[in-house]
Amino acid sequence: DQQVKQNSPSLSVQEGRISILNCDYTNSMFDYFLWYKKYPAEGPTFLISISSIKDKNEDGRFTVFLNKSAKHLSLHIVPSQPGDSAVYFCAAKNAGGTSYGKLTFGQGTILTVHP
């Protein structure tokens, strides 16, 4: 049972346009959400996060939106740059308890930004 789903395996956008990556989750106990970026042959790199008490968090060109009622979050990148081309993973964490620090990941979306 996959608790974090990224239903789009890939996304292709033009340089300068907006990239929107989506993520859905099923576990209502998740209280913290993160996006990671991964280049080939490298480990994932933390990008941006959001707590369940917020609905938006912005960091430069990256904005994450959280819709708790829909159990949906999205990552917006604007403007998109060719260097943003990578695999983007959505991840979620359970509130406290023994699952502290453990993340549940989606399967990733390959973003390609064309010059």
Add this chain to the structure above:
Amino acid sequence: EADIYQTPRYLVIGTGKKITLECSQTMGHDKMYWYQQDPGMELHLIHYSYGVNSTEKGDLSSESTVSRIRTEHFPLTLESARPSHTSQYLCASSGSQGAGNSPLHFGNGTRLTVT
């Protein structure tokens, strides 16, 4: 900048061999993790540790074992490698800060191929 190192980066080994994947971090993080990822799939937690002499199994069953004798070192061992163990193994660490929502810092991974 995260300082977490994994060796080797790539390993091709025959069935039945014993292997140890090394992971070290220089950030003094108390929590360390091993994730396994197959191409196009999500990362699955296979082991984690909250400190020295603490190790736990993750969400995905694995025949590997881990040890945490020193804070900075979290090696993973396969006593008898099989082709089904072919995968990418990612080590991560996190510290304790604020409300406890400390992002994971990943190493560059070990790509293991068992022939």
